[in-house]
Amino acid sequence: MSVGPAWEVREDEGAASWFTVRLAFADGARIDVLAVVCEACVFFEDVRARPALSPDDLTVLADWIEEPLLAACGLGADSRAGGGTSAGARRARPAWPRGTEGCRRAAGVYRSAQEEGRDPVLAVMSATGYGRRQALALIGQARETGLLTPRHARR
Template sequence: MSVWPAWEVREGDGATSWFQVRLAFADGARVDALAVVCAGRVSIEDVRAQPALSLHDLTVLADWIEEPLFEACGAAAEPEGEAGGGGGVEEPAVSRRARPAWPRGVEGRWLVAQEYRAAQEEGFDPVLAVMCATGHSRRKSLRLISQARDEGFLTPRHARR
């Protein structure tokens, strides 16, 4: 994880600081964010991730980067209160993925079919829904959808002759 200051605005005794944050995971996933630290709180202004983050991952992103941000700007995180808060910087070094691994085999194809059908029923792009759920590219998601069709979890795309 890398944190570097972007800019800072001072008002009276307080300051609002913006930081560029980059998280790189062992599986090749990467998250670039613009974070704001103001009055002991972390806010995320902009996020770019490869592959795309799920909604759950977005909700925990601030927690992932909070302690390293406070260390970069010289403030202490409010809930921790411990002087030896260096554990937060070492934690991302543990090999973890940006999102849980998608199950393989029949279970994964069944889940792909569920995501695909739910998106269709709600009027959304089903391929995009599978991409967001799995974190895979469009090509890989189309391959998973076709495997779900072959498995019989989705209706055939074209009438076979």
């Protein structure tokens, strides 16, 4: 991830700073964000992603880039209202269980995303907090244990 300042606007005693953020992944996926930091809150002005992001993915994206953006502004988690416990604070994600229970939960997330017409891999990534490779490995384990149907029909 790279974070760089774009411009800043000062008014009275406050300031709004715009930043460019780029997330590049090993599989070629890329996300470019133009974000505004104002009064220790982060707002997205523009998001461009390949492949496209779902609304759920945008929520996860906000969690990923909030801390690096605030750090780039010189604002840490402790400088936010309420000592980091404000409504804009990052949500803690519970640890994903390992083994059979993790595979079972991943399979459930995968199937429900398929039924809703959403990308099942991105749904597993959002639920687990894992990157694409780890999520695909978890989905593969669920297939191997018989919790998901095989990817290709055997002839």
